[in-house]
Amino acid sequence: MLFVVGTAGAGKSSLVTAFQRWARFLEVDVLAINLDPGAERVHYDAEYDVRDLVSLSDVMVEYDLGPNGAQILAADLVAAQATEVFDEIEGLSCDLLIVDTPGQVELFAFREASNHLVSVIGQGRACLIFLFDPMLSRTPSGFVAQMLLSAIVHFRLGLPTANFLSKSDLLEPETLEKVMEWGDNLEALEAALYEESAQQALDSQSGSQRAEFAIGQLRMMQHASIQPGLVPLSSEEEEGLADVLTFAQSVFGGMADARDGFAGDIEHER
Ligand SMILES: Nc1nc2c(ncn2[C@@H]2O[C@H](COP(=O)(O)OP(=O)(O)OP(=O)(O)O)[C@@H](O)[C@H]2O)c(=O)[nH]1
Numbered sequence: 310m311l312f313v314v315g316t317a318g319a320g321k322s323s324l325v326t327a328f329q330r331w332a333r334f335l336e337v338d339v340l341a342i343n344l345d346p347g348a349e350r351v352h353y354d355a356e357y358d359v360r361d362l363v364s365l366s367d368v369m370v371e372y373d374l375g376p377n378g379a380q381i382l383a384a385d386l387v388a389a390q391a392t393e394v395f396d397e398i399e400g401l402s403c404d405l406l407i408v409d410t411p412g413q414v415e416l417f418a419f420r421e422a423s424n425h426l427v428s429v430i431g432q433g434r435a436c437l438i439f440l441f442d443p444m445l446s447r448t449p450s451g452f453v454a455q456m457l458l459s460a461i462v463h464f465r466l467g468l469p470t471a472n473f474l475s476k477s478d479l480l481e482p483e484t485l486e487k488v489m490e491w492g493d494n495l496e497a498l499e500a501a502l503y504e505e506s507a508q509q510a511l512d513s514q515s516g517s518q519r520a521e522f523a524i525g526q527l528r529m530m531q532h533a534s535i536q537p538g539l540v541p542l543s544s545e546e547e548e549g550l551a552d553v554l555t556f557a558q559s560v561f562g563g564m565a566d567a568r569d570g571f572a573g574d575i576e577h578e579r
Pocket residue numbers: 315316317318319320321322323324345410411412413475476477478479542543544545546
């Protein structure tokens with residue numbers, strides 16, 4: 310089971326749609342699940358849709374809440390019924406389940422309820438794709454903020470996590486190359502942060518404090534050996550989808566590979 314997580318509008322639902330369409334061509338059996346009670350509409354075929362259980366608009370009316378409060382309550386209501394969700398999806402047979410998650414990443418990262426939901430429905434066989442927003446990733450301090458968010462989600466949920474640069478088709482080739490290098494090489498990112506800091510110090514006092522804060526965060530992540538290892542992704546242009554599949558296979562595919570190896574040995578014996 311593959312959870313797709315990222316900041317609001319990062320491209321989660323589009324990835325689920327593109328991945329499902331692409332996998333059909335490969336005859337990889339991928340089923341999609343929607344766990345976002347606030348989704349207006351989805352363009353993939355959801356095998357299970359949490360809106361049948363809890364819908365954001367009903368929660369807003371029933372509890373007289375605004376959209377944000379209702380999102381939080383809806384997430385808690387879903388988590389409280391995690392077993393029901395699990396019962397619905399347990400019998401599904403497929404190669405991979407891909408799960409669309411609520412718009413706001415903090416609903417998924419900062420609330421105990423999500424931990425519960427993920428452990429009940431993931432059953433220890435779950436991993437996570439974290440989408441970096443391309444616009445937020447263009448500046449070194451924005452990039453570090455995305456790394457930090459991804460690290461928080463990773464540590465909160467305790468799942469194998471791969472980072473992807475979403476909507477990479479929207480970035481100019483030079484910008485894309487620069488951002489990819491930051492993902493590869495933390496020293497390059499650090500140098501870029503210092504450059505940004507020096508530039509902002511010329512502009513304002515608070516700008517330079519912000520960059521210094523980002524440098525502090527980077528140090529903390531270096532200390533914890535957190536490497537983003539970013540892969541470019543474009544749901545629009547179907548780029549990086551094979552890398553999504555490869556990641557899932559690297560997490561779940563160990564068994565199949567071991568069996569192949571064994572079969573090969575038997576063949577050899579004959
Ligand atoms: N150019 C481009 N646009 C994309 C891509 N993926 C998504 N988008 C656009 O980005 C916007 C947001 O995409 P969604 O898939 O709805 O993002 P989301 O993370 O599910 O959004 P919420 O659930 O509302 O938080 C839409 O207008 C998409 O068309 C991509 O690969 N390339």
